[in-house]
Amino acid sequence: xxxxxxxxxxxxxxxxxxxxxxxxxxxxxxxxxxxxxxxxxxxxxxxxxxxxxxxxxxxxxxxxxxxxxxxxxxxxxxxxxxxxxxxxxxxxxxxxxxxxxxxxxxxxxxxxxxxxxxxxxxxxxxxxxxxxxxxxxxxxxxxxxxxxxxxxxxxxxxxxxxxxx
Amino acid sequence: xxxxxxxxxxxxxxxxxxxxxxxxxxxxxxxxxxxxxxxxxxxxxxxxxxxxxxxxxxxxxxxxxxxxxxxxxxxxxxxxxxxxxxxxxxxxxxxxxxxxxxxxxxxxxxxxxxxxxxxxxxxxxxxxxxxxxxxxxxxxxxxxxxxxxxxxxxxxxxxxxxxxxxxxxxxxxxxxxxxxxxxxxxxxxxxxxx
Numbered sequence: 001x002x003x004x005x006x007x008x009x010x011x012x013x014x015x016x017x018x019x020x021x022x023x024x025x026x027x028x029x030x031x032x033x034x035x036x037x038x039x040x041x042x043x044x045x046x047x048x049x050x051x052x053x054x055x056x057x058x059x060x061x062x063x064x065x066x067x068x069x070x071x072x073x074x075x076x077x078x079x080x081x082x083x084x085x086x087x088x089x090x091x092x093x094x095x096x097x098x099x100x101x102x103x104x105x106x107x108x109x110x111x112x113x114x115x116x117x118x119x120x121x122x123x124x125x126x127x128x129x130x131x132x133x134x135x136x137x138x139x140x141x142x143x144x145x146x147x148x149x150x151x152x153x154x155x156x157x158x159x160x161x162x163x164x165x
Numbered sequence: 166x167x168x169x170x171x172x173x174x175x176x177x178x179x180x181x182x183x184x185x186x187x188x189x190x191x192x193x194x195x196x197x198x199x200x201x202x203x204x205x206x207x208x209x210x211x212x213x214x215x216x217x218x219x220x221x222x223x224x225x226x227x228x229x230x231x232x233x234x235x236x237x238x239x240x241x242x243x244x245x246x247x248x249x250x251x252x253x254x255x256x257x258x259x260x261x262x263x264x265x266x267x268x269x270x271x272x273x274x275x276x277x278x279x280x281x282x283x284x285x286x287x288x289x290x291x292x293x294x295x296x297x298x299x300x301x302x303x304x305x306x307x308x309x310x311x312x313x314x315x316x317x318x319x320x321x322x323x324x325x326x327x328x329x330x331x332x333x334x335x336x337x338x339x340x341x342x343x344x345x346x347x348x349x350x351x352x353x354x355x356x357x358x359x
Contacts, residue, residue: 008301009263009264009265009266009301010220010221010265010266013221013224013225013264013265014224016224016228017223017224017227017228020228020231021227021231024231024234024235031234031235032231032234034230034234035227035230035231035233035234035235036227036230037230038229038230038233038234039226039227039228039229039230039231040226040227040230042226042229042230042273043222043223043226043273046273048178048181048182049181050181050218050269051181051182051184051185052180052181052182052183052184052185053181054211054214054215054218055181055184055185055187055188055211056184057210057214058188058207058208058210058211058214059184059187059188059207061206061207061210062203062204062206062207062210063203095302095305095306097210099305099306099308099309099310100309102309102310103309103310106309106310112314115310115314116314116318119306119310119318120297120318120322123268123296123297124293124296124297124326126268129268129269132269132272133269133272135344136272136273136275136276136343136344137272137275137276137343137344138343138344141333141337141341144333144336144337145289145292145329145333148329148332148333149293149296149326149329152293152322152325152326152328152329155321155325156318156321156322156325159317159321159325160314160317160318160321163317163321164313164314164317
């Protein structure tokens, strides 16, 4: 299902890019050339760092098995809640792993706040991707944003506990 | 001192490739010995990331290039600048929620917006919406966790990252400058594409 949604968005993204480039090329060849160089240079500049970070994330994802997560996250009390925030913040997990896993955790009795904490911190906080973020925004902004997003994930989880007890 | 700096910069340039080689090596070993499930899993996720990168990053960066060349600064400032009011928020949400892909694909867009005069709060609202409210991802969430969970989570998350945007803008000094390295003209220096 995500694959479908993802694929169609990717196709639309490529079509929009192609049409935009074509229109730009017809309007002004020199400007289009300048924009291509800008875009590709930016991509090229961040590519090695991104590759390294993604390889690191792959190793971490391989080390943390779904069984381990189920054990840590499906108990009761405050511990699974904070574990969900912590684990969600360290790893950057693609939706195609995160949602099915969250679905399984839900069936195994993980509470709504734990699931919300896990999903939200997974999406908004990424310690391993910090070097990439810092390349664009600087360390100060990146650390601030991730710190605030972690607090945000906590608040979302608390809100979920309140709305969907 | 100079040699030390040289060594550090060499490590900085080499480590990504070493990491990729380690994953590829573990995967190959697991593939042929049939013993190392860890290596196979790592290789499979790296493969997924690479495909995702190849599909999403080129169009994103090309669009950023076009945006930088064609969109006038006044336009961004008027709709999403420091003096633009709450009307900027729907624009940011619209821009973010129709996109796909991982959060790092949104960083170049965010930096570009910022450089064109978008207020920091709106940049972070964009990033928040991109990370937690993308429509293709929401359809997936509904499938696994149900409508009530997804709708409640989205509605609670929205005000949270609007507040995060406002707090970020407050915490950053007015004279804050983005790192020069994130400029599209400075990035990837030493690489000749023309």
